[in-house]
Amino acid sequence: MFRIAAIVLAVAAVIVALSTFTVDERERVIVFSLGEIKRVDPEPGLHLKFPIVNNVRKFDARVLTLDIPPDRFLTSEAKNVIVDFYAKWRIDDVGQFFRATRGDERNAQERMTQILRDGMRNEFAKYTLEEVVSGERITIMGAVRQQALDTAAELGVVLVDVRIRRMDLPDEVSESVFARMRAERERIAQDFRARGREEGERIRARADRDRTVIIANAYRDAERIRGEGDAGAAATFAEAYEQDEEFFAFYRSLLAYRNTMAGPENVFVLEPDSQFFRYFRDPLGNQARAGD
Template sequence: MNPNRVIAILVGLVLLVIVVLSSVFVVDQRKFAVVFAFGQFVRVADDAGLNFKLPAPFQNVRFFDRRIMTIDNPEAERYITAEKKNLLVDSYVKWRIVDPRKFFISFKGDERMASDRLTQLVRSALNEEFTKRTVREIISEQRDEVMQSIRKKVEVDAADIGVEIVDVRLKRIDLLAEISDSVYRRMEAERKRVANELRSTGAAESDKIRADAERQRDVILAEAYRDAQRIKGAGDARATALYSEAFGRDPQFAQFYRSLEAYRSSFKDKRDIMVIEPNNEFFKHLNKK
């Protein structure tokens, strides 16, 4: 075979391999692949695996990360509340690319530029939210509401640049040293006022419950005494009637029985002494033979 022809075939094969290799690219599942033709956006290849394009220099490919990224400022930033108090706020933002075309048009594919832009948006939203609220609302009462409001405001601008805001969090909120003491004193005074109000309310309720319990006790005792007296009276009346009926049948026995009762009452104790005449009427039943 002609040596020149062999060389030509080899050169053709090498060129073919180069063309084929420059027409094939692999998309990682963690990446977006954007195809450009002479610097102009053509399409987005977001299916993981083997993909094809025109060989270079007709088309080329750039890859963008589709995972969630974090913007975490190393230093806390200062914001002013509705009370004109300075706060040091440490926050972070979670975001990701959702529209590679808009992202490339906005930042030429530079993630650092996108991070700076999102930082400015979040800072502006934080400043707007903080100026409408007091220190107490931001720290304890409306913290979640503040984060949700910031996220919603940033999402609108982020959508225009091909970015999705996944989350916005306030990690730490600190007062400046010069105002911490005054704020703490005011919070302490507020807590004491609330505690005193609760104690007063509790004391009033206690007195009310105690007075009601005493009233119920008096009513119960009065009703019990009334019922006891009624029962006692009925019993005495019944006893009197029985005595009268029994003694009416034999008056002499009744007189004798009453005398025995009198003796029993008078000489209940051995130390009891009576000084009377022996023929006294009191001992008439003892003197009988």
């Protein structure tokens, strides 16, 4: 009796298993009836089906990553660029996805890869190498995604995003680009040096001019002060001479004696009654003046 009950329960369990299926929120489901699509995307939960007549295919509804092998693309200058990029996609219309790809995810990925490569090739051909490297990649990725949206919809999928993982230049192109960059930086450096030399010459010329002006003004002021001093000295001597002509003559003679006889080897050949020695003969110099 126990054995019969166990067999009945086992058979019932098999029938229930063949007659029900569950739908997860992370899945897209198609229910077939004798090979034809009967239901698409039933609600998450437990559902019934007819054994043998109905069968169920489940697909991942999450966002998937499509890794595309690096490929070469030509810029508008006919320069090669090696681009490694990927795409994010998910199944949007599971019925259309099955009809377009027979439910083969690999087939869908191959077709999307070809679509994205074609779009990438078309977009890179619009830009120069410098524009691609300097920051146009975001624009390129947006354009590639926009162009692929309609074709992806025919496959029942939605293209969430397209991103460049890495972008390299072939060795020959890299050397050419680096040489051009070096030449450009050298040109900029030479321009800065030339402008620096020009500014230096301008500063030196201005400094020389200011120096010349300052020296000329100083010389002018010095000559003016010297002239004023000489004039003051002459006026003082004249005033002193007018006050005591005899003392002034004596004082000037003493200065002449001191200046001419300052050296130990000074030799003079003069007549004894020379005007130069009048104060030696007479302290008042009267005899000298009387003989003049």
